[in-house]
Structure formats: C-alpha cells, structure tokens
Amino acid sequence: MSNAMLSVESLSAWYGAARILYDLSFEVGRGEVVALMGRNGAGKSTTMKAIMGLIAQRQGRVVFNDADISKLEPYQIARRGLGFTPEDRRIFSDLTVMENLDIGRQPPRQFPDGAPAPLWTPERLFALFPNLAEMPDRLGARMSGGEQQMLTVARTLMGNPLLVLLDEPSEGVAPLIVEQMANTIVELKKEGLSILLSEQNIHFAQLVSDRVYVLEKGQIQWQGTMAQLSGSPDIQRAYLTV
Amino acid sequence: MTLDAFLFQVLNGLSSASGLFLIAAGLSLIFGVTRIVNLAHGSLYMLGTYIAYTFATKIGGVTGFWGGIVATALIVGALGAAIEFVLLRRIYRAPELFQLLATFALVLVINDFALWLWGPADLLGPRAPGFRGAVEILGRRLPSYDLFLIVIGPLVLLALHLTLTRTRFGRLIRAATQDREMVGALGVNQAVLFTSVFALGAALAGLGGALQIAREPANLATDLIALGDAFVVVVVGGMGSIPGAYLAAVIIAEVKALCIGIGTVDFGFVTINFSKFTLVAEFLVMAIVLIARPYGLLGKAQGAVRSIAEPEEPIRPATPLLKAFGVAVLAVLVCLPLLAQSSPYVLVLGIDVLIAVIFAASLHFIMGPGGMHSFGHAAYFGLGAYGAALLVKWLAWPMGAALIAAPLLALAGALLFGWFAVRLSGVYLAMLTLAFAQIVWAAVFQWEGFTGGSNGVIGVWPPPPFDKSWVYFLLTLVLAVAAVLLLRRFLFAPFGYAMRAGRDSPLRAEAIGIDVKRVHWLGFAMAGLVCGVAGGLFAFAKGSISPETIHINRSIDGLVMVLLGGVQTLTGPIAGASMFALLQDTVMRQTEYWRALMGAIILLLVLTFPQGIVGAFASLWRKVGGRT
Numbered sequence: 108m109s110n111a112m113l114s115v116e117s118l119s120a121w122y123g124a125a126r127i128l129y130d131l132s133f134e135v136g137r138g139e140v141v142a143l144m145g146r147n148g149a150g151k152s153t154t155m156k157a158i159m160g161l162i163a164q165r166q167g168r169v170v171f172n173d174a175d176i177s178k179l180e181p182y183q184i185a186r187r188g189l190g191f192t193p194e195d196r197r198i199f200s201d202l203t204v205m206e207n208l209d210i211g212r213q214p215p216r217q218f219p220d221g222a223p224a225p226l227w228t229p230e231r232l233f234a235l236f237p238n239l240a241e242m243p244d245r246l247g248a249r250m251s252g253g254e255q256q257m258l259t260v261a262r263t264l265m266g267n268p269l270l271v272l273l274d275e276p277s278e279g280v281a282p283l284i285v286e287q288m289a290n291t292i293v294e295l296k297k298e299g300l301s302i303l304l305s306e307q308n309i310h311f312a313q314l315v316s317d318r319v320y321v322l323e324k325g326q327i328q329w330q331g332t333m334a335q336l337s338g339s340p341d342i343q344r345a346y347l348t349v
Numbered sequence: 350m351t352l353d354a355f356l357f358q359v360l361n362g363l364s365s366a367s368g369l370f371l372i373a374a375g376l377s378l379i380f381g382v383t384r385i386v387n388l389a390h391g392s393l394y395m396l397g398t399y400i401a402y403t404f405a406t407k408i409g410g411v412t413g414f415w416g417g418i419v420a421t422a423l424i425v426g427a428l429g430a431a432i433e434f435v436l437l438r439r440i441y442r443a444p445e446l447f448q449l450l451a452t453f454a455l456v457l458v459i460n461d462f463a464l465w466l467w468g469p470a471d472l473l474g475p476r477a478p479g480f481r482g483a484v485e486i487l488g489r490r491l492p493s494y495d496l497f498l499i500v501i502g503p504l505v506l507l508a509l510h511l512t513l514t515r516t517r518f519g520r521l522i523r524a525a526t527q528d529r530e531m532v533g534a535l536g537v538n539q540a541v542l543f544t545s546v547f548a549l550g551a552a553l554a555g556l557g558g559a560l561q562i563a564r565e566p567a568n569l570a571t572d573l574i575a576l577g578d579a580f581v582v583v584v585v586g587g588m589g590s591i592p593g594a595y596l597a598a599v600i601i602a603e604v605k606a607l608c609i610g611i612g613t614v615d616f617g618f619v620t621i622n623f624s625k626f627t628l629v630a631e632f633l634v635m636a637i638v639l640i641a642r643p644y645g646l647l648g649k650a651q652g653a654v655r656s657i658a659e660p661e662e663p664i665r666p667a668t669p670l671l672k673a674f675g676v677a678v679l680a681v682l683v684c685l686p687l688l689a690q691s692s693p694y695v696l697v698l699g700i701d702v703l704i705a706v707i708f709a710a711s712l713h714f715i716m717g718p719g720g721m722h723s724f725g726h727a728a729y730f731g732l733g734a735y736g737a738a739l740l741v742k743w744l745a746w747p748m749g750a751a752l753i754a755a756p757l758l759a760l761a762g763a764l765l766f767g768w769f770a771v772r773l774s775g776v777y778l779a780m781l782t783l784a785f786a787q788i789v790w791a792a793v794f795q796w797e798g799f800t801g802g803s804n805g806v807i808g809v810w811p812p813p814p815f816d817k818s819w820v821y822f823l824l825t826l827v828l829a830v831a832a833v834l835l836l837r838r839f840l841f842a843p844f845g846y847a848m849r850a851g852r853d854s855p856l857r858a859e860a861i862g863i864d865v866k867r868v869h870w871l872g873f874a875m876a877g878l879v880c881g882v883a884g885g886l887f888a889f890a891k892g893s894i895s896p897e898t899i900h901i902n903r904s905i906d907g908l909v910m911v912l913l914g915g916v917q918t919l920t921g922p923i924a925g926a927s928m929f930a931l932l933q934d935t936v937m938r939q940t941e942y943w944r945a946l947m948g949a950i951i952l953l954l955v956l957t958f959p960q961g962i963v964g965a966f967a968s969l970w971r972k973v974g975g976r977t
Contacts, residue, residue: 159534163442185536197531199524209517210524211535266536 111170112137112270112301113158113189118167120157127153128325130167135270137218140292140302142312142333144347145322151305152194154322155272158303159191160184172219172269188216188224190268194275194305196259200248204239205229207247207258211265218299224267225298232261235291253284260291270301277311289314309347313337321346353487354610360486362599362606364495367502369598371557372575373582374509374591375550381526381589382546385437385448386776388905389455391576393551396459397425397558398567399467402474405562411478414563422556429551433544439956441543446722450912451955453905457948460572465942469569474562494563501560505553506595513591522546526589573901577787581635584780587648596646597638601631629791632784636769639781643773664718664849664919666841671920682826686819696818700890702930703822703829704883709910709926711879714836716908717916718845719872720852721771724779725786726907728766729759729877731899733884735793738806738894748811748889755885756878762789763877764870771869786904794896805895809888825886832879837919839875848872906933913954915964924963 113135120128128150135141143151157165160181169177176184185191199207208229216224233240236257242250250258256276263271273292277285292302292315306312312319312333319336321329323346329336336342376390404417432455440448480494513519521542525532533539558575582601586593608630611623638646667675681688682699689695708730715721736758737751746754766785770778793800800806815821839845850858851865858865888894906929914925932950937943958965 161530161534180538181530181533182536182538185534191534193531193534197528199527199531201523201527202520206520206524209520210532210537213536262535 110136112139112172113303114170115154115158116168116170118154118157118169119165120153120162121164122153122162126325128157128165131322131325131327133320133327133330135301135303137301138296138299139318140296140304140316142316142319143303143305143322144307144309144312144319144336146307146347146349149322149346150325151322152274153325155191155193155274155303155305158184158272159189185266186213188267188269190263190266190271192259192263192271192273192276194278196252196255198247198250198255198258198262200246202247203244204247204250204258205243207262208232208265211262213266216267216269218269222299224269225264225295225300226267227261227264229265232264235264235294236261236287253280256280256284256288260288264295268300270303271295273302273304275305275307277306277308285311307347309336309343353489355607357487357489357491358606358610359603360491360499361495361610362603363502364498365606366595366598366602367498367505368557368561369578369582369602370502370595371505371560372554372579373586373594373598374505375553375557376579377583377586377589377591377594378522378546378553379550380583380776382522382529383433383437383441383543384445384529385441385452386445386779387547387550388449388452388576389432389459390550390554390579391572391574392456392459393425393429393554394558394575394579395463395567395569395572396428397421397555398562398565398571399463399472399558400424400555401559401562402472402567403467405474409475414475414478418556418559421559422552425555425558426548426552429554430544430548432551433547436952436956437547438540438543443955444916446716446908446912446916447955450909450951453909454948454951454955456572456576457944457951460569461942461945461948464569465945467567471566471568473566477563480563492564498560498564502595502598505556506591509591518545577783577901578631580780580783581631583645584777585635585638585645587645588776590645590647590649593645593647601634604630604634625795629788629795632787632791635784636781636788639773639777639784640769643777645777664840664917667919679830683823686822693818696822697890698931698934700818700822700825700886701934702927703825704887704890705906705910705926705930706923707829707832707883707886708880708907709914709922709929710833710836711876711883712907713911713914713916713919713922714839714879715869715873715876716911717919717921718840718849718852719869719876720774721782721869721873722775722779722908723770723782723873723876723904724908725766725782725784725901725904726876726880727899727901727903728782728786728789729763729880730884730887730903731786731789731793732759732762732877733881734888734894734899735800735806735884736881737885738809738888739800741809742806748815752882752885752889755888756881759881759884760874760878763874763880767870767873767877771866771873783901783904786899786901790896790899790901793899800896803896805893805897806888807893809894810892811889815889821890825890828882828886832882833923836875836879839872840919844868844871909951913951915958915967918963918967921963 111134116132117130118128119126119130131154143154145151153162156162158169160179167177168175171187171189174187176187199210215226218224238254239257239261247255247258260276276288289311295302304312304316316333318332319330320327321342328346329342372390372394376387379385379387401417401421404420405414408417436451437448440451477494480497483490483492484496513523521532521537525542529539582594582597585601586597605627608623608626613620613622685699686696712723712726715723733755737755740746740751740754770781773781794802810816811821815824847863847868850863851868855865910926910929911922913928914921914923932947936946940946
C-alpha cells in the first residue's frame with residue numbers, strides 16, 4: 108500500500124469535442140498539501156471536476172484511499188470522503204448558512220488505518236470561521252464573496268472528508284480573507300487532512316503547500332517541492348506570471 | 350352584480366383554487382428539482398379522479414370515500430415513483446425537450462389505459478360523506494364540500510412550507526432546485542431525491558384529482574385541461590415557488606369565477622357575455638403577468654441552469670451524399686402521382702405528410718437554431734388556415750390569393766406574439782407561446798358569428814385543376830420544397846449564425862454587436878410566416894377547418910415531430926414529420942387504442958434514439974468512419 112491518498116493516472120477530459128486535459132498523472136500523499144498551479148485556462152478546475160466525476164467525458168484512473176473511483180458518480184465519490192469546494196463557490200443562495208452546512212452533512216469517517224477522520228460540527232466550524240458564527244441565519248445570497256468562500260469550505264468539511272479539492276480559494280476575496288484562508292489550510296493540515304489546492308497566486312501557494320504540479324494547456328509541465336519552485340524564477344516566469 | 354353575489358363568487362373561486370394549487374404545487378416541485386417539465390402531470394391528476402371514484406363506489410361509505418382519497422394519493426405517488434424510476438432516470442442526460450417527448454408519450458398511454466379500464470363515459474362520484482349539505486352564506490347556498498376545499502388548499506400550503514423549511518428532505522429539495530450537481534458533489538444521492546420528489550409531486554396531483562370527484566365527474570379530457578391549468582398557475586406564480594403557486598391559483602380561479610358571475614353585460618353599444626371569457630381569461634392573466642414579471646409573481650430569475658446534457662454540435666451543410674439522397678427522394682415524390690394511380694389515397698396521405706413537413710420545419714427553425722421552444726406553434730398554423738378559409742368564405746377570394754394571404758396573416762400574428770415571447774426564455778417562453786396559441790384558439794372557438802365557432806368553416810375546396818389530388822399534391826410539394834430550402838438558406842446566412850449565437854450565449858452575442866432580441870424576433874416571425882403556408886394548404890386540402898385542428902394537440906404534435914427527427918439536425922424535422930404523419934395514419938387505423946400504441950412507439954424511440962432518428966443515424970455514420 109502506497110502512502111498516496113489520491114493518485115491520478117493518465118487523466119484526460121473533454122468538453123464536447125474540445126480536449127482539455129492530456130494524460131495527467133500525479134499524487135497527493137496523506138496529510139500533504141499539494142498545489143496545482145498554472146494560469147487561467149491551464150486546466151486546474153477541469154482536473155478537479157474530472158476527479159470529482161463532474162465531467163462526463165473523461166478517461167484514466169483515479170485511485171482514492173486505495174479504491175478506484177474513476178467510474179463512480181459524484182455523490183459516491185463524496186461519500187468516500189473526497190470533499191470538493193468549487194471555484195465559483197456554488198453556495199445555495201436561497202438557503203441560510205446553517206441550512207447550507209446541513210446539506211453537506213455526512214456521517215463520521217475513518218482513515219483506512221482506523222484512525223478517526225476529523226469530525227466537524229457547526230460549532231467547530233464556527234470556531235474555525237468566526238465570521239460565519241455571526242450569521243447562522245443569513246441567506247447565502249446576502250453574504251459577501253469572502254463569507255461565501257468560507258461557507259463553501261465549511262460546507263465541504265461537514266462531510267468529514269479525508270481529502271479536500273480546494274479550487275482557487277484565494278480568488279476574488281479581500282486580502283484579509285486570503286490570509287485567513289491560508290491559516291485555515293494550515294489548520295486542516297494539522298488535523299491530518301490532505302489537500303489538493305488549485306492556485307494561480309504563488310504567494311498564497313507558498314504559505315501552505317508542500318509540493319507543486321504546474322499545469323499548462325492541460326499538461327503537467329513541471330513538478331517539485333514548493334521550495335524548489337520558489338527558487339526557480341524562470342519556471343515561474345514561464346508558466347505562472349501573466 | 351350585487352356585492353353579495355360578488356362575495357359569493359369569490360368563495361366559489363377559492364374552492365376551485367385549492368384544486369388548482371394541489372396539481373400546480375406538484376408540477377412546480379418536480380420541475381424545480383429534476384428540471385423535467387412533466388407533461389404527464391395532468392394525467393396523474395386524471396388517474397386520481399378515476400381511482401378515487403373506484404374506491405368511493407366499490408367500497409363506498411366513509412371508508413371508501415375518505416380512505417379512498419388517501420389511498421389514491423398514495424397509489425398515484427407510487428406510480429409517479431415508478432415512472433421516474435423506470436423511464437425518466439434513463440433520460441436525465443438527454444436534451445430537455447426529449448424529456449418532454451417522453452412525458453407526452455405517457456399522456457397518450459395513460460389516457461388509453463383509463464379508456465380501457467374505466468370506459469369512455471363520464472363517471473360522477475358520490476357526495477362526500479359528512480359534507481353532503483349546503484351552508485347558507487350571503488343568502489345563497491354554498492355546498493359545504495366547497496367550504497372544505499377552501500380550507501384544504503391553505504392546509505396543504507402550510508404542510509409543504511413546513512416540509513421545505515423544517516426537514517432535511519425539504520432543504521435538499523430547495524438546494525437541488527438551485528444547483529443539483531453541487532448537491533450531488535456533497536454526497537447526496539440525486540437518484541433517490543429525484544424519485545421521492547417525483548412521488549411527492551405525483552401524490553399531490555392524485556390528491557387533487559381525488560378531491561374533485563364529489564364536484565366534477567371523472568372524464569378522459571381532464572388530463573390536458575388540468576395540465577394546461579397547472580402550467581398557467583405555475584408560470585404565473587413563478588416556477589419553484591409554492592406560495593406563488595397558491596397565489597396564482599387564487600387569482601386565476603377568482604378571475605374565472607368572476608367571469609361566470611358577471612355573465613352577460615349590456616354596455617349599451619355592445620353586449621358582452623363574460624362567461625364566455627373563461628377559456629381566454631387564464632391565458633390572458635398569464636400573458637399579462639409574463640409580460641410584466643417575466644419570472645412570475647413570486648419567482649426569481651432562473652440562475653444559469655447547469656445543463657448536464659452535452660453541448661450542441663454545430664449544424665453542418667449538407668454533404669454531397671445527403672444532397673443526392675434529397676434529390677432522389679424528391680424525384681420519387683414528383684413521380685408519386687404516376688406511381689400511385691391505383692391508390693389515390695397515397696396522394697392524400699402525401700399531402701398530409703408534406704404539410705406536416707412544412708409545419709415541423711418552421712417550428713424547428715425557432716426551436717433548434719433559435720433555441721426558442723414554442724409550445725404554441727398551432728397559433729400560426731391556425732392563423733394561416735382560418736385566414737385562408739375565412740377569406741374564401743366572406744370575401745370569396747380565389748385560392749391563389751388566399752394562399753398568399755395565409756402566410757402574411759400568420760406573419761402578422763407571429764410579429765405581434767413574438768415581440769413579447771423573445772423577451773423570455775426557457776419554460777417561460779414556452780408557456781407564453783402556449784398562452785398566445787390558446788387565445789387564438791379560444792377566439793376562434795367563441796367568436797361564432799365570424800369563425801363558425803365549434804362547427805368551423807366548411808366548403809373551402811380548391812378550384813380546378815387543383816381539385817384533382819395529384820395536382821394539389823404537386824402544388825404542396827413545390828411549396829414544401831421552397832419552404833424547406835428557404836429556411837435552410839436563412840440558417841446558413843449571417844442571420845442564421847446570429848440566431849444561433851444568440852441561442853448559445855446571449856451575452857457574448859450582444860457584446861459583438863448582435864441585437865439578439867431583434868434577431869430572434871425576426872426568426873420567430875419567419876417561422877410564423879412559413880407555418881402559415883402549411884395552414885393555408887391544410888384548409889384547402891381538407892375543404893374545411895375547425896377549432897379542433899388548431900388546438901394545443903397540434904402544437905404538441907409539432908414538438909413530437911421535431912424531437913422525433915432530432916432537434917440538432919436540419920433533416921430531422923423532415924424525417925420526423927414524415928414519420929409522425931405516417932405513423933399517425935397507419936397506427937390510427939389499426940386499433941381503437943391508437944394513442945397508447947403511438948405513445949409506446951414514441952417511448953421506444955426516445956429510449957433507443959435519444960438524439961432523434963436523424964441524429965442517431967448521423968452519429969452512427971460518424972462512428973463507422975464516414976466523416977461528415
């Protein structure tokens with residue numbers, strides 16, 4: 108048994124006739140934070156959706172927690188402990204904060220070795236995101252972008268996941284919230300969660316990630332540790348800076 | 350009308366509103382979560398009336414009546430679950446309109462099932478035990494059962510409201526109404542959710558039907574009537590809004606009740622019988638509401654509905670092979686009068702098929718490339734047909750002039766209705782077009798002095814030499830070919846590109862300078878014009894025209910033709926219309942239960958060819974390597 112929590116083997120995906128991903132292979136180890144980096148349109152979000160089973164036309168193997176999940180429905184994947192927070196947040200705007208959290212609720216879960224996965228309750232999540240604690244009855248539609256971003260993460264955590272696919276959590280939110288998001292990710296890592304993070308912003312990724320895969324045009328162009336990427340301005344220039 | 354009489358009519362309206370609400374609430378819930386417009390909803394209501402009648406008469410007494418009502422709701426709910434499980438689950442990924450086709454097939458099957466089991470006669474149930482009497486209110490006697498119904502509506506509203514806000518099931522329904530894919534990604538099994546919502550909606554329809562048996566007889570025509578009413582209520586109230594559905598049910602029931610209450614009024618210069626307006630009233634209310642509030646009274650703008658169907662492939666110009674095939678078919682058709690000398694019926698059938706082709710091609714023009722799903726295409730057919738027939742009847746115009754005027758009248762109607770319709774999209778657009786078509790139909794039906802009312806117009810025969818069926822066939826053929834080629838030409842012109850761009854992304858199309866509404870409006874008008882040709886030809890081919898021929902059934906027939914052939918191809922509507930007209934003709938002659946047979950055939954096609962017949966052949970063709 109490898110140490111990989113999630114392992115992706117030759118993943119490809121299409122929208123209609125357009126091919127978006129070309130044979131991606133990568134791994135996320137247990138307790139590891141891995142960043143998937145690249146510019147807009149590189150295929151980061153598509154990769155996450157494909158892992159989650161949200162793209163009908165996909166090929167390749169996705170192994171999560173030692174089980175092949177590549178043929179499963181999204182809800183089955185979520186029930187195995189793979190959490191997903193989409194880039195566009197997709198808060199249920201007609202529902203309150205508490206109701207949004209309730210939709211994400213799943214039973215307690217264990218790691219394969221029998222260790223219990225972190226168990227989340229609204230109270231614990233309110234401690235993690237104090238802003239949300241002030242507005243349990245607010246409608247999703249009436250929340251700011253940053254508050255919605257926190258609610259998206261909290262809603263996913265209600266499913267007590269083993270690994271979270273975190274799609275651009277720093278996008279379009281205030282600098283203060285970005286910082287808070289970074290702290291949250293560090294917290295989650297301490298709890299033992301694995302995280303696959305998609306990110307354009309290297310400053311944010313540097314704060315939280317262990318390893319990096321750089322995507323461009325649906326292919327992995329570079330991989331290494333965060334420290335290596337930080338020390339390679341030419342790689343950053345080639346694939347990340349605008 | 351005195352104030353007392355007025356208030357009495359208000360009470361009457363409230364009791365009808367409860368029934369309307371029950372059926373509309375179910376439809377709204379089902380649409381919200383599954384995005385399936387369940388055309389069979391009226392059929393479930395109708396089954397409710399029949400099943401409750403059977404309980405009430407076979408078992409009888411208090412148990413038979415009240416127990417029967419509860420049992421009926423449960424049985425219809427279970428049937429709804431079965432329908433979702435067996436049929437709809439297979440087609441969630443099919444284009445939206447295909448789902449419509451499947452549920453319409455159920456309408457046909459269920460109607461014939463009821464005919465087979467309960468027979469064609471109206472069945473009036475017993476009075477409700479415990480509510481047999483009447484209460485004297487405002488000097489008039491109101492059946493106490495009506496009072497009971499007045500109470501039932503708000504009670505169900507309250508129960509639904511509590512379910513939606515206080516239970517996890519309700520929260521899931523609300524979340525899935527907004528973004529069902531996300532609900533799935535959070536670990537909720539949508540299949541179970543969909544089945545249970547369908548069962549709940551069906552049970553409400555069954556309950557609504559069952560409660561009616563003490564007031565109105567079970568009748569085979571109630572399925573489409575109830576469906577139409579439910580649609581109007583849901584659209585007026587706002588899709589997905591349960592309180593909106595109750596509000597709309599009250600408004601519509603009150604308007605109808607008041608029309609009856611007012612009766613005939615003499616304004617001095619003109620006498621108007623308002624009770625004749627009941628047919629038009631609800632559709633007028635709907636048209637007004639949709640124009641003023643495009644998403645209904647309490648509805649919200651539908652967020653970008655995340656379609657799970659595949660994006661539509663671009664349409665392609667005809668390949669040389671397809672052109673050759675077209676020419677070959679045309680050659681056979683031109684020679685048909687020679688080939689069919691021994692059986693003149695073939696030509697009559699041929700005329701029917703060609704008229705259907707024009708009708709379907711014009712509908713496809715706005716449905717496929719325009720993305721405007723018109724549920725009221727019969728309006729333009731009717732304007733053409735009645736226009737031609739009335740010009741012959743009142744002004745004795747010759748056939749040629751009448752056939753030219755027919756499309757122009759349809760064009761005028763399409764310009765007027767289309768101006769409003771293109772301001773909406775999706776289901777709302779479909780319902781507004783339906784409303785306009787019903788207004789045209791009701792005007793024709795109720796304006797007896799001018800249109801002949803239910804008798805229609807007769808004696809619209811073509812003059813020689815067109816009285817020979819082979820000559821008329823060739824005339825129809827020429828016009829059909831011209832119509833199809835004209836529509837095709839439009840699609841491959843910049844106008845057609847603009848129309849498709851507007852369909853695929855209105856925002857981006859606007860941003861590159863396309864006036865999307867104007868382009869869609871002109872497209873709508875164009876489709877009306879061509880459809881008018883079909884109407885005019887129809888009037889002369891049959892020699893008569895009646896309101897029956899332009900009823901909602903014809904609009905739905907058009908949808909079936911287009912979907913049967915495939916929305917995404919240009920040859921689709923032609924193949925679909927031919928197939929449909931031939932099927933209708935051959936199947937109808939085989940059996941008394943032609944609707945069920947037709948429905949079964951449609952279901953089979955839907956399940957086997959989810960892209961339509963032509964679509965299926967096209968993808969098969971691409972698979973075997975013939976690149977188109």
